[in-house]
Amino acid sequence: MLTVYRWMLCLYPWSYRDEFGEEMTSVFHEARSALPSALAAKISFYRREFCGLLSGALCAHFDRRFGPAIPFPRFDMQPQFRFPRSTVFLMLVIFAGVVLTIAKASSVAGDTLGLAWRSLASVLVFVLLSTCSVAAVVWGILHIRRRSGVHRLDRQLRDHRPVDPDCAFGASSNGSS
Amino acid sequence: METFALSEPVLLVLLSLAEQPRHGYSILKDVESMSGGRVLLSTGTLYGALQRLLNNGWIERVEEEETPRDRRTYRLTTRGLRNLQMEIERMRHLTKMAALRTARKEA
Numbered sequence: 017m018l019t020v021y022r023w024m025l026c027l028y029p030w031s032y033r034d035e036f037g038e039e040m041t042s043v044f045h046e047a048r049s050a051l052p053s054a055l056a057a058k059i060s061f062y063r064r065e066f067c068g069l070l071s072g073a074l075c076a077h078f079d080r081r082f083g084p085a086i087p088f089p090r091f092d093m094q095p096q097f098r099f100p101r102s103t104v105f106l107m108l109v110i111f112a113g114v115v116l117t118i119a120k121a122s123s124v125a126g127d128t129l130g131l132a133w134r135s136l137a138s139v140l141v142f143v144l145l146s147t148c149s150v151a152a153v154v155w156g157i158l159h160i161r162r163r164s165g166v167h168r169l170d171r172q173l174r175d176h177r178p179v180d181p182d183c184a185f186g187a188s189s190n191g192s193s
Numbered sequence: 194m195e196t197f198a199l200s201e202p203v204l205l206v207l208l209s210l211a212e213q214p215r216h217g218y219s220i221l222k223d224v225e226s227m228s229g230g231r232v233l234l235s236t237g238t239l240y241g242a243l244q245r246l247l248n249n250g251w252i253e254r255v256e257e258e259e260t261p262r263d264r265r266t267y268r269l270t271t272r273g274l275r276n277l278q279m280e281i282e283r284m285r286h287l288t289k290m291a292a293l294r295t296a297r298k299e300a
Contacts, residue, residue, distance in 0.1 A: 032244070036243075038262050038263040039216075039217050039240070039265060040240050042217070042263035042264060043221060043236050043239070044236050047218065047221060067235070068237030068238045069235070070237075071237065071238075072235075072237030072238065076241070
């Protein structure tokens with residue numbers, strides 16, 4: 017299992033792996049050694065570890081590519097919310113695919129509901145496209161804002177305050193880290 | 194004063210380091226113990242939090258020559274301690290207000 021864990025560490029960016037890889041492997045090894053013999057505890061441990069690794073690797077890549085200046089900093093550190101932000105989009109795509117497949121199957125089989133399915137599918141595709149457009153616009157605004165250096169100015173202004181709110185984990189911070 | 198809120202795992206990691214410098218596994222066990230077994234951090238989550246705390250200067254590595262690379266120790270910085278105290282103050286205010294409101298409701 018340690019080999020699998022080491023292999024999964026390869027999912028992280030190289031710099032992250034270089035900095036924390038050995039420590040993470042060592043901590044995993046210690047935690048595994050201290051596991052109780054109950055099967056349920058073992059399953060729960062491995063599930064937690066591998067889900068944590070997968071979401072951690074995705075977050076590390078995301079942070080490296082787009083910077084940590086994306087909102088929802090409070091959710092970032094909560095294991096139950098540590099899923100990639102593209103999940104919602106992918107789920108919508110999969111859902112639309114399933115609906116379209118059902119609609120196609122219904123029409124091929126001469127189902128009387130075929131027309132209704134086609135209408136529903138059209139509406140869903142329209143909603144999906146609208147959502148993606150809005151998401152792209154919001155992402156573009158965030159990206160341009162980040163590139164424009166506004167966040168650096170904000171950070172400088174904050175650094176001159178007596179209280180230090182330069183916090184990646186603050187609910188009301190700008191998401192900088 | 195600008196208010197902010199820490200997530201529970203990060204708060205527990207900081208509280209763990211506030212007591213004494215610790216290495217990864219020690220933090221993991223201490224967080225589990227402090228939360229009564231409710232918060233079980235995975236190594237991915239723990240090191241994700243540690244990386245961000247390090248980048249923000251809230252914690253730092255204890256530089257010791259004889260410390261092996263796979264067992265490095267972390268400690269809270271002055272900045273981290275100050276922010277932790279602010280968070281504790283925020284929570285104190287929140288619980289005080291909650292107690293007042295619920296007492297008023299009961300009365």
